[in-house]
Amino acid sequence: MNSKLDNCANCPAHNLSNLKKLGIDMSSFDYVVALAGNPNTGKSTVFNYLTGLKQHTGNWPGKTVTRAEGGFEYNGKKFKLVDLPGTYSLLSTSVDEEVARDFILFGQPDVTLIVIDATRVERNLNLVLQILEITDRVVICLNLMDEARRNGIEVDARTLSKELGVPVVPTSARQGEGMNELLKYIYDVATGAYICKPYRIKSKSKELNEAIERLSKEIQEEFPDLPNTRWVALRLLEGDQTIIDAIRSGELGNLQRQEVLQIEES
Amino acid sequence: MNTTITANKKEIIIAEANKLRWELGENLHDILMENIYENATEIAKKTVKYPDTKIAFSFDRQLDKILTSKYFGFPIMFLMLGIVFWLTIQGANYPSSLLANLLVDTIHPLLKNFAGSINLPWWLTGVLIDGAYLAMAWVVSVMLPPMAIFFPLYTLLEDFGYLPRVAFNMDPLYKKVGAHGRQALTMAMGFGCNAAGVIATRVIDSPRERLIAIITNNFSLCNGRWPTQILIATVFIGSAVPAYLAGIVSAAAVVFIAVLGITFSLLVSWFLSRTLLKGEASAFSLELPPYRPPRILQTLYTSLIDRTIFVLWRAIVFAIPAGMVIWLVANITIDGVSVANHFIQWVNPVAFIFGLNGVILLAYIIAIPANEIVIPTILMLTVANLGIQGVGAGSGVMFELESANDVAAILQAGGWTLLTGINLMLFSLLHNPCSTTIYTIYKETKSVKWTLVSTFLPILMGLTVTFFVTQIWRLLGN
Secondary structure: OOOOHHHHHHOOOHHHHHHHEOOOOOOOEEEEEEEEOOOOOHHHHHHHHHHHOOOOOOOOOOOOOOEEEEEEEEEOEEEEEEOOOOOOOOOOOOOOHHHHHHHHOOOOOOOEEEEEHHHHHHHHHHHHHHHHHHHHEEEEEEHHHHHHOOOOOOEOOOHHHHHHHOOEEEEEEEOOOOHHHHHHHHHHHHHOOOOOOOOOOOOOOOHHHHHHHHHHHHHHHHHHOOOOOHHHHHHHHHHOHHHHHHHHHOHHHHHHHHHHHHHOOO | HHHHHHHHHHHOOOOOOOHHHHOOOOOOOHHHHHHOOOOHHHHHHHHOOOOOOOOOOOOHHHHHHHHHHOOHHHHHHHHHHHHHHHHHHHHHHHHHHHHHHHHHHHHHHHHHHHHHHHOOOHHHHHHHHHHHHHHHHHHHHHHHHHHHHHHHHHHHHHHOOOHHHHHHHHHHOOOOOHOOOHHHHHHHHHHOOHHHHHHHHHOOOOHHHHHHHHHHHHOOOOOOOOHHHHHHHHHHHHHOOOOOHHHHHHHHHHHHHHHHHHHHHHHHHHHHHHHOOOOOOOOOOOOOOOEEEEEEEEHHHHHHHHHHHHHHHHHHHHHHHHHHHHHHHHHHOOOOOHHHHHHHHHHHHHHHHHHOOOOHHHHHHHHHHHHHHHHHHHHHHHHHHOOOOOOOOOOOOOOOOOOOOHHHHHHHHHOOOOHHHHHHHHHHHHOOHHHHHHHHHHHOOHHHHHHHHHHHHHHHHHHHHHHHHHHHHHHHOO
């Protein structure tokens, strides 16, 4: 391929015209993007913007309890976007949180797009930190920037991105602001052009740190391709039955192998 | 050989985890959560700057103080509901008669003539044109106008951020009766559609509280039932007061039924959490989203596509076969009397005890798939049963409805009184969920037992309530 063309395709200013909203046409796709976030951060608005679908959005926490799927094409690559239920955490047992967690863990999305509320960064970070433990391919959509500005709140997206080790894109999805850049980063993380170095939760408890390390080493030996051994170790320590079952049945390892095969084939 | 080794290795990992868990002690989960919070706070400190004075928040705060206030919260809620219904009642009558004129008075005879000109057998004309087509035309002309007014108004309130405030007001009540505070949210969803409300209960993590929320969701009047309430309130309650008060009084009656539904959902939750589903209410936090200026055009568009067209389409899909069934039961005769009449005569004495009549009960059986078609079915069966001449074109034909007055005339000829109207409104609130909701309940609970409870409990309550209302009404000598 011509390198000049490549440069052009990598220029963000040019790229919004490369967005093709595919709606529910997902016959074949190159990448899977999971859409996560706290309730009422504008996840559904982002979903509708990217896919061109008109999923009902409401100013109303907990609108999406089931998984909605849609597609879009960008830079000639087809993306499947999976809208997960909005949750505050991934550590409890309600059905909506399980749907979100199982998809990020077992669905092995190529990118997890986390929508966070710029006016409530601190609380939203709780979920972000948990997701960063599960997967390293994350793009953060710092949404509702218009509301943050109106309330005089300043968020330093650059520092936040440095701290978390993943791209952070300020947006106002309702107005379409920043969506351009968001697409570029989704594309970069999916294709591996941007390598994330995700933040890991630091614990003051020495015993806990040691236990996690020991266990994740053993898991690493058994499932060498698993990217999130630390998180699996944590869940095991907490006695999470679904994870215990997934280890016993080898489901954890199998998923991993399938993904490797798919990559090799393509 | 290889597999046994790996299987063993897996067991070793699990055993090791179990051992470490004991060593770390019980409060691992809490430690972990604390860590996450601490880390989040640290990062937020480095990256977020809040304004020194939070002036910008004050508008939201002030508004919340009023909308969720101890004294004004509920009155404002009732007032908002009342205004929405009043606008719906006032606005829907004229377009309804326009649509009826077009679909029933104009197109229906044309279709009949056409069927005659191509020599269609009389029974086929009956089933297709007098049954299926008329049922559909009826549903469109009666359902579309109120929906096209009600849904955008409701969606505007939703978009603005008012619904979570309703939930906030209701939350302490639900906690008091041993249910989950989020049930207030799923209840509000149920006002749109009970099946959606039942699915929304997934946000409740305790299975006990979730079951309570599922069983009681039916007490939220749904879209299929709003038009029934609005029409019957207009015909019977509105006509019992001076004309200039009719709109306001009928709107108030509908608000009363909706509030009664909320009251029943609280009572039943209280009853269940003390008997079959014992337990304490669990704590949760409800986030009040900021008020956002509603996007009027987009709201109109999405409420039209998502709600109006969706519900209307569902109503039409169910009305077509129901129309055929109505025509058949009204025209197939045994010993010279139609099947419908046999059934009506048979259940009339029982229905009388509840201040209802055989027509209503038969209509509710035919309308199990969709509550939307109850009123058309009742009117048609009444006409067929009485053999009213000059209305419609014969037995089993849904006839035109030019104004609410015609409905009144027909129902009064069918022996309806103010009491029948009130009881129909009550029974419309308290009866089995529609078949879609019943199926959803089964899918969500995976339990035949709880599905049956959710189906028959409201019927039992409906019959009890109408029984007492009727007996007291008659004792008072009305």
